[in-house]
Amino acid sequence: MTDFYDRAAAREAEILSDALAAQQRRARNGLGAVSALACEDCGASIPEARRQAIHGVQRCVGCQTVQERLAR
Template sequence: MATGWAGDGAVQDQIDATVEDAVKRARSRLQRGPSLAYCEECEAAIPEARRKAVPGVRLCVSCQEAHDREQSVQSGYNRRGSKDSQLR
């Protein structure tokens, strides 16, 4: 019977699903394959320490920071927000 109230654990289920989506999204963006010796955007040399620390790296630190800033501007809302949070 529908009562209009969320069931026990519904909020935690919503939080878990949001975190799981974020983890899947982050894992899908991980690079695969061998690291490049030169940045694919600016062609600057990528230091060996970075290539070892980040498997599959394709960008130098400067280009990666710029890329990360662009990505953070494009995302940032919880699409699973509750009805109450949407009404505020």
């Protein structure tokens, strides 16, 4: 018979596995996306290094930071 801690550990592993699978799906979906040359929010140019590092990027670092904070 399993105890509380075993069930909690199994649930934690399940949640982690689901989160990793979702991240992989998002990464695969973004690989074919075209990165924007200019930020969709402020219009500033997005550096080439950022566009290559993050496929499908649409915002500059500053606007992306604001967007992520608002999403919390």
